[in-house]
Amino acid sequence: MLSALVALSIASHALLSAEQQFNRDALQLSEQLNQKLQNNETVLDSYAAFSTLDRRQDLPAEKRFTRQLLRRYPQILWLGHIERIAPEQLPQLKQRLRQLYGHALPLPAASGDAWERRFGVFPLSFIEPVQPSTLLAADLGRLQSVRRALQDALESGRMEISGQIKLPGLPAGYLLIRAMDDVLNTPLSAPLAPAHFATMAIRADSLLPSQLPLSDGAEVRLFHRSSPPGAPVLLHRAESASALEALLFPRLETRHPLGGANQPLLLTVSQQLGWRQIGVFEWGMLSFLSLALLAGLLLVAHHYLQLAHGRRQRENQLFYLANHDRLTGLANRNLFYDRLQHAISRVDRSGKRLALLFLDLDRFKPVNDTYGHVTGDRILQLIAARIKEELRGEDTVARLGGDEFVVLMEDIESNREADKIVNRLKQVIHQPYEVSDNLISVGVSIGIAYYPEDGLLIDELLTVADRKMYGNKREIAAAGTETV
Numbered sequence: 170m171l172s173a174l175v176a177l178s179i180a181s182h183a184l185l186s187a188e189q190q191f192n193r194d195a196l197q198l199s200e201q202l203n204q205k206l207q208n209n210e211t212v213l214d215s216y217a218a219f220s221t222l223d224r225r226q227d228l229p230a231e232k233r234f235t236r237q238l239l240r241r242y243p244q245i246l247w248l249g250h251i252e253r254i255a256p257e258q259l260p261q262l263k264q265r266l267r268q269l270y271g272h273a274l275p276l277p278a279a280s281g282d283a284w285e286r287r288f289g290v291f292p293l294s295f296i297e298p299v300q301p302s303t304l305l306a307a308d309l310g311r312l313q314s315v316r317r318a319l320q321d322a323l324e325s326g327r328m329e330i331s332g333q334i335k336l337p338g339l340p341a342g343y344l345l346i347r348a349m350d351d352v353l354n355t356p357l358s359a360p361l362a363p364a365h366f367a368t369m370a371i372r373a374d375s376l377l378p379s380q381l382p383l384s385d386g387a388e389v390r391l392f393h394r395s396s397p398p399g400a401p402v403l404l405h406r407a408e409s410a411s412a413l414e415a416l417l418f419p420r421l422e423t424r425h426p427l428g429g430a431n432q433p434l435l436l437t438v439s440q441q442l443g444w445r446q447i448g449v450f451e452w453g454m455l456s457f458l459s460l461a462l463l464a465g466l467l468l469v470a471h472h473y474l475q476l477a478h479g480r481r482q483r484e485n486q487l488f489y490l491a492n493h494d495r496l497t498g499l500a501n502r503n504l505f506y507d508r509l510q511h512a513i514s515r516v517d518r519s520g521k522r523l524a525l526l527f528l529d530l531d532r533f534k535p536v537n538d539t540y541g542h543v544t545g546d547r548i549l550q551l552i553a554a555r556i557k558e559e560l561r562g563e564d565t566v567a568r569l570g571g572d573e574f575v576v577l578m579e580d581i582e583s584n585r586e587a588d589k590i591v592n593r594l595k596q597v598i599h600q601p602y603e604v605s606d607n608l609i610s611v612g613v614s615i616g617i618a619y620y621p622e623d624g625l626l627i628d629e630l631l632t633v634a635d636r637k638m639y640g641n642k643r644e645i646a647a648a649g650t651e652t653v
Contacts, residue, residue, distance in 0.1 A: 181473070183447045184419070191421050194383045195438040199425035201378050202391075202436060205244070206428045209371055210328060212238055213345050216248050217367035221349045228269060228295075235297040244375030246342055250295035251309060251319075251366040256285060259292075266294060266306060274306035284316060291319055291366075304336070309368075315344055322346045322366065328431040332393065333373065345369045345432070387440040394426065394433040414443035417467070419474070430518060494568040496546055497553035505567035505575060509627055512579050516620060523579045523620045524587040527634035528556075528594070530572035531612030531645065540607060547604050548611065555597045559590065575634070584619070591615050614642035 219234050235248045254262055256279035263276045276292060279285065291310040299305065309315050314332030321329040331344040350363030376391065383389070422439040492504035500508065509525070516523050530552070537545040549572065556566050556574060565577040576594075581587055594615065601608040616638030618624065623633040 184442055187442055188421055191440050192423060195423045195425065198383065198438065199427060199436055202376055203427055205376055206432050208242065209345060209369065210431055212242055212245065213328065213347050213367055213369045216369065217347050217349050220250055220367055231295065232297050239298065244372050246339060246370040246372055247296050247298060249293050249368045251291050251368050252294045253289050253291055253364045253366065256290050259290065262292060276306050277308045280311065285310060288320060288323065318344060318346050322348050323363065330432045340372050340374060342370050342372045345371065383438070387438060390437045392435045394435045410441035410443055415441055418442040497550055497568050499553050500565055500567035502567065502569050505565060505577070506627060508565050509577055512577060513620060521580050523577065524581050525618045525630045525634050526576035526578070526591065527616045527631065527638045528574040528576070529614050529638050529642065531614055531642065533572040533611050536609055536611060540609065544604050548602050548609060551602050552598055556594060559593045559597055587617055591617065612645065614638050614645060616641055
């Protein structure tokens, strides 16, 4: 047994060191990738600024500028200029490109599909270098992996990243697309605005540094954060491990979001630990142990992993209890304040809005007085379940205490969207509750505060929502009096 414990200690120390090194290496890789992604954004911004000023009045100058960028940044496959036009404008564009390049270009015919009728045609009117000549004048809107990026660039005005593209004769990569028109200052009624986009094709494999800060056996994957399961990865590098290593040793995995809002990527790094993580000294020590102790070693290691798993479960349970209401299972005040603060930070970056709903039950105190607190608690649980059923998955509902609830709605487009939720909540909460063979009805008053219109701080938003809730409560009471 002592020999088994010594062997376990040696192996565990080696694996712990490997895990610490893995986490350091993965963090270093994510920082390097973030730097490269930032460089790519800077390059495209530079090219877009140049093209915006020049608008291709001087084609040789634009070619010289792009060649300088290509020489400096070898990860770029090509730089280009996309124009957004209506399908009926293709003949005029064909004539203009013929005058510009001195020969006719094979412009594609309009496909007539619904996406094209809504968003237009996106021909590539300039590309450097010209080796992928089949791309010049090609409609990039035909590529399914590019359509979403074009649509997002139109709607958000930000730089957007496409899915994986693989063109004949070129390595796999992706596009960065940036509108060159001032979308925010363009009237929404203007047809086909923005009309000019700068784009850059980037080799996916160029994102990895030549000297990976990872040990052998590591697997690297790069996804779009919004990609569905099974979608193609932008980047994948893996080395296989033996079945015995997969059976005997743990597998490490870590995830790092990259690229910010413009390039929302997710880096996953995993590594199957194996024999290589045990050094010469450890092998020398382990060689003195008999094969009979191997079974004991595995049993002890399994027990150790089970203990670690149980500890993590207890820690997760304690965290849950500290951040959730024990009666309803909803978020409590602490978790709600944290999510609201993070939501405000996201809104400040994206420029969107959020709504905060303050709910206070009507006629709930008589329920406790008449039927008892056990019945009142059961009704609170049923109300919490009904509220959650009416909200979106990304919304947050919390119980502040007593019969008060709050709802956080992010990325709302208009006040009407929040008003619909309020009406649905009132309808479902007003429906009777059957508890212990009793049908019990309660009401609800709801106040709404919007960020940033009604306040910039959490307390300001809660104060406004609370005040509007009491205004709603007075309206309900006045309506009841008039009815009587």
